[in-house]
Amino acid sequence: MSFHVVAIFLLLVRTNANSEGDALYAFRKAVKDPNNVLNSWDPTLVDPCTWFHVTCDNHNRVTRLDLGHAKLSGYLVPQLGRLQHLQFLELYKNELVGPIPKELGRLKNLVSLGLYHNNLTGSIPSSFSNLSNLKFLRLNSNRLSGRIPRELAKLGNLKILDLSNNDLCGTFPTFGSFSKFPEQSLKNNPRLEGPELMGLVRYDDDGLCK
Ligand SMILES: *[C@@H]1O[C@H](CO)[C@@H](O)[C@H](O)[C@H]1NC(C)=O
Ligand SMILES: *[C@@H]1O[C@H](CO)[C@@H](O)[C@H](O)[C@H]1NC(C)=O
Secondary structure, eight states: OOHHHHHHHHHHHHHHHHHHHHHHHHHHHHEEOTTOTTTTOOTTSSOGGGSTTEEEOTTSOEEEEEOTTSOOEEEOOGGGGGOTTOOEEEOOSSEEEEOOOGGGGGOTTOOEEEOOSSEEOSOOOGGGGGOTTOOEEEOOSSOOEEOOOGGGGGOTTOOEEEOOSSEEOEEEOOSGGGGGSOGGGGOSOTTEEEEOBTTBOOOTTOTTOO
C-alpha cells in the first residue's frame, strides 16, 4: 500500500471511531451527572474505548454502554442510534425524562435494551421492530403511553419483555413473540384494554389512546 492509501485508511478509521465518541458525548451533554460517572468521557481521545462504562470490541467499536443506577438525569439523544455495533444499552434506574428516540431502532446488533425505572414519556417507537437481535427489552416503570406497536410481535429472538408499570393503552398483540410472554410483562398499565381480537387492532374504539 502506498503512503496515501495508508493515510486515507487511518483517517477513515479515526473518523469512524470519533463518530461513536461524538454520539456518546452528545449524550453526556444532554444529562446531568451529579456523581461524575462520566468524567472520563474525553471527546479529544481517538476513540471512546478507554472511557469508563463503555466497552469496545477488538476493532474499537462500542458494544456496551453500562450506566445503570448512575443518578443520571436528562434526555436520551438520537445520536445513540449511531452506535451501529452496540449490543447492550443499559441505562436503567436513572432519572431520564422525555421520549425514547426512534433512532434507537437503528441499533441492529442490540441484544439488550434496559431503560427500566426512569421517567421516560411518549410511546414505544415502532422502529423497534427492526431490532431483530433483541433478546431483552425492559422498559418497565416509566411513564410510557400510547399503543404497544404490534410489529414488536415479529421480534423472534425476544426472550424477556417487561413493559409493566407504565401508562400504555389500547389492545396488545397475542401472536408471535407475544404468545410466550407472561401476564406480568404488561401488568400495571391501567389503560391497557386486553388482547387484540382475531388479529384486528381496534383503532375505532379508543381514540383516547395516546
Ligand atoms: C419521576 O417523576 C416524578 C414526578 O416528577 C417524581 O416524583 C419521581 O421521583 C421521578 N422518578 C424518577 C425515577 O426519576
Ligand atoms: C426498518 O428499517 C428499514 C431499513 O433500514 C427502514 O426502511 C424502515 O423504515 C424501518 N422500519 C421502521 C418501522 O422504522
